[in-house]
Amino acid sequence: MSTQHFTEEHELFRQSLRQFLDKEAIPHIDQWEEDRKTPRDIWKKMGDMGFLGLSYPEEYGGSNLDFFYDVVFNEELGRCNSGGFAITQQVVQYMSGPYILKFGSDQLKKKYLPGIISGDLISSIGITEPGAGSDAQNIQTRAEDKGDHYLVNGSKTFITNGVYGDFIITVVKTDPSAGSAGVSLLVIEQSMEGVSARKLKKLGWHSSDTAELSFDNVKVPKENLIGEEGRGFYYLMNGLQLERLCAVPAAVTGCEKAIEVSLKYMAEREAFGRSINKFQVLRHRVAQLASEVEALKAFSYHCCKMYSEGIYDVKLCSMAKLLATELCEKVATQCLQFFGGYGFMEEYPMARMYRDVRVGTIGGGSSEIMRNIIAKMIIEDQSYEQPKSPHQGNTNAKANGKSNGQTATAAQAATTGSSFEDILEGIRAKAAKADALGKSLKFDFGEQQIHIDGTGIDNTVTGENKEADCTLNVSMEDFEKIVAGQMDAMGAVMFGKIKIVGDMGVAMKLQSLLA
Numbered sequence: 001m002s003t004q005h006f007t008e009e010h011e012l013f014r015q016s017l018r019q020f021l022d023k024e025a026i027p028h029i030d031q032w033e034e035d036r037k038t039p040r041d042i043w044k045k046m047g048d049m050g051f052l053g054l055s056y057p058e059e060y061g062g063s064n065l066d067f068f069y070d071v072v073f074n075e076e077l078g079r080c081n082s083g084g085f086a087i088t089q090q091v092v093q094y095m096s097g098p099y100i101l102k103f104g105s106d107q108l109k110k111k112y113l114p115g116i117i118s119g120d121l122i123s124s125i126g127i128t129e130p131g132a133g134s135d136a137q138n139i140q141t142r143a144e145d146k147g148d149h150y151l152v153n154g155s156k157t158f159i160t161n162g163v164y165g166d167f168i169i170t171v172v173k174t175d176p177s178a179g180s181a182g183v184s185l186l187v188i189e190q191s192m193e194g195v196s197a198r199k200l201k202k203l204g205w206h207s208s209d210t211a212e213l214s215f216d217n218v219k220v221p222k223e224n225l226i227g228e229e230g231r232g233f234y235y236l237m238n239g240l241q242l243e244r245l246c247a248v249p250a251a252v253t254g255c256e257k258a259i260e261v262s263l264k265y266m267a268e269r270e271a272f273g274r275s276i277n278k279f280q281v282l283r284h285r286v287a288q289l290a291s292e293v294e295a296l297k298a299f300s301y302h303c304c305k306m307y308s309e310g311i312y313d314v315k316l317c318s319m320a321k322l323l324a325t326e327l328c329e330k331v332a333t334q335c336l337q338f339f340g341g342y343g344f345m346e347e348y349p350m351a352r353m354y355r356d357v358r359v360g361t362i363g364g365g366s367s368e369i370m371r372n373i374i375a376k377m378i379i380e381d382q383s384y385e386q387p388k389s390p391h392q393g394n395t396n397a398k399a400n401g402k403s404n405g406q407t408a409t410a411a412q413a414a415t416t417g418s419s420f421e422d423i424l425e426g427i428r429a430k431a432a433k434a435d436a437l438g439k440s441l442k443f444d445f446g447e448q449q450i451h452i453d454g455t456g457i458d459n460t461v462t463g464e465n466k467e468a469d470c471t472l473n474v475s476m477e478d479f480e481k482i483v484a485g486q487m488d489a490m491g492a493v494m495f496g497k498i499k500i501v502g503d504m505g506v507a508m509k510l511q512s513l514l515a
Helices: 008-024 026-035 041-048 067-078 083-103 106-118 176-182 232-268 280-308 314-338 340-344 349-361 367-380 410-415 420-433 476-483 489-494
Strands: 123-126 142-145 149-160 167-173 183-189 195-199 210-221 440-444 449-453 460-462 470-474 498-502
Touching: 008 026, 008 041, 008 067, 026 083, 041 083, 041 106, 067 083, 067 232, 067 280, 083 106, 083 123, 083 149, 083 167, 083 183, 083 232, 083 349, 123 149, 142 167, 149 167, 149 183, 167 232, 176 183, 176 232, 183 210, 183 232, 232 280, 232 314, 232 349, 280 314, 314 340, 314 349, 314 367, 340 349, 420 449, 420 460, 420 476, 470 476, 476 489, 489 498
Parallel strands: 123 167, 440 470
Antiparallel strands: 142 149, 149 210, 167 183, 195 210, 440 449, 449 460, 470 498
């Protein structure tokens, strides 16, 4: 138990969830693996017990709890040694449902959220296509505007819950000529005419269903659009960080479980007259694995703590996902080796873990994509450092004379040709043309700030340092490029030039505000 992150209430929840899983799930997982399907009634039982929708609002049946209850939830799923069982609700709760919660209309929220919280509805996220995986802005599935509905044609593949689920958060192109600005999200029900699914055979995750989906002239009502048309790619940028982050606690406990069962076997297995846990080479291997897992756990909690405080950190989420999935492979491989020939047998636990972890470095953004994102942050943007609180000033400027992304000042703005006053007036002009934000937004340059109060009928812009629903930490130099249209606002978020603290929904309006 980490008293730094978990309260007594968190641990009581853990105990209750673990007892439930030990009784209702783990004894049946072998059969579910054989059946290639997890029965839906287990999710209904979990919903009835209050184990689903932990951080969702109470008005839809959720518990409105803090994010560390979700951390506990994922840790306990990771202990079950079944990636297929775990991924089903991870997709529902963290990879598809949040798009409706954060960006959907009241109508969509009322229609779908109660069902995914009660366990009655199973959802999926449809991004990957046969010809487009990580490059989401180049998807080919089309949604043509037909007045009161969209006509959807195309296909998706590797879709978890795509066979036995109820609806798909589907990434479509509403404007094929607009690149990332032409991507939208639609809720497509699997019962709609023209939707078909083909179940795929997989190396692992046998107890979950994975499908190839086809959309043949599917009529989707206009009210099934999530958020605004053309904003889907930016919504994904927000959602993918949670998807990657929720996998990390499950990966850590999965590794711990592998080491635990390996130690039990090593204490019982004898060779050359003694138990194999006495052999130095194996002892040292266990020590190394345990050390790496413990370090990953600490980093995992750090990332989760930042997320719980509303800090959107693409770099750290990408690092956590990369390290966790790569370490899972290493642990599974080396722990299987401890079992010798028995590790290769399906009746021993390591065989399943070895199969299941392999997809981790592929799904949710491959390890290569994670490394590319991280490299762009630390190599191509050499002035970027981990942002600090504004009151820390400009004490850590780099030796080359550039300030880091959090402590830029008006002096730096002068080097780009504009004064702070020029930028302030430019924002006033743009904000006056834009719709009222509905909330407040602050741009924090370190020693100076721009505050936008959009709670009235218009956006009021000042240079005051006041509290805001959402704060964007950015260097003055980068901000000037964004205002001038030389840098894409959401791309700047993606690659760490802007750090978001607070309400992500406000930040999502940045592109239209600065248009």
